[in-house]
Amino acid sequence: MAYDLQEQEQIDALKGFWAQWGKLIGGAVLAVSLGFIGFKGWQYYQATQSEQAATVFGQLEPALQAGDLNKAKGIVAALQKDYAGSAYAANASLLVARLAFDSKELGYARTQLKWVIDHAGKDETLQAVARLRLASVLLDEKQYDAALAELAMAHPATFDAMFLDLKADVLVARGDIGGAREAYKAALAKAAPEAQVREFIQAKLDSLGS
Template sequence: MDAYRTEEEQVEAIKRWWSENGKGVIAAVVIGVLGSVGWQSWQDRQVSQAEAASGIYQELLALSAQELSSDADKVRLDELTATLTEDYAGTGYARLGQLLQVSAWVSQGRAEEALTALQALESSVADDVAMYPIVKLRRARLQASLGDTEQALQALTSLETSAVAAAVWQAKADIYIVQEQYSLAAEALSLALVADENGDLRSDLETKLAFVNARRDSNVSPVASGE
């Protein structure tokens, strides 16, 4: 569950996009629907909402980066997430906050709760082309860690052509490695390297590929190899 660099970059890209373009998108929609009537008041309200949500998210981000050793910190993290979800659902920060909460829950050993939360979030972002593959990938990884590899592999297979394809193939390889299916793992890692166009995961992928190739070769008997 620790190979999330590509996913985290996707999440940060969404955050940056919202910060840079969210107000413009809101403006375009409102101008088309309402024209100029009450525009300034509406815009001020939306900007105020976005700024308040951003402040809460930044506090949540800082808190989630800590070890959360105290019960007070854990409660505060859940409170901040609830505030974003309930009061600022339309700002874009609510879903990012839920992802942070899920990661914190996994670290706290609350994996089953985290899985339930991810499944609910996955349903709610079904129409979000940027968030959906990230949430589904995380859900699949968590399911695999809990032993439900069949459902995890099904979810991952549906994401093989998504924007997070490299991480998807790596996740499949991780499952195959645990199952000692080294040929399948090697194939998945090779496909991950092809999908990793920016080279973000290349070092990890190459290390894992060398490992699975060695394990696969050591399992080939002289008779099977024709020696």
């Protein structure tokens, strides 16, 4: 096919452009394509991991209902080993920590709660719940300073009343009645007006006297 002079100049210019930039453009297209493929592969991997973690987590409920702490320990260990970044591992650790606490295995409960705090990532709510439960375990172990240290850690404002209420409980146990009274008052100030916990906090405050 014959081209006129203007068309031939355009073709020559296009050839020159591709000769100079073709490899770079091709490499960029390839990189984008590989990136997309990698992203889709990562999504698939994540979905598969989540399904597998859910299957393992599903084995935990019967163990918890039966109060079988040894079996529950094995399940949570598997979740922490293979799916540490999943919500299933953190929630399983919280549940098994509760069973361990009820079974008076306070050391194991403490270890599980610390694991949640260390692996909850940016989930501040999950970390706050774990800190509250850890402080309760430390209170039961009479490690009052350690419990107060956990309760002094940063947490979402929605947990203020609960943190202050437990702080007051620790202070009562340590014999600091004045400090406990102030903490209960602060907890009442932070609690929502309609919160049922207000009556419980008020009852503990009243029991300390004026």
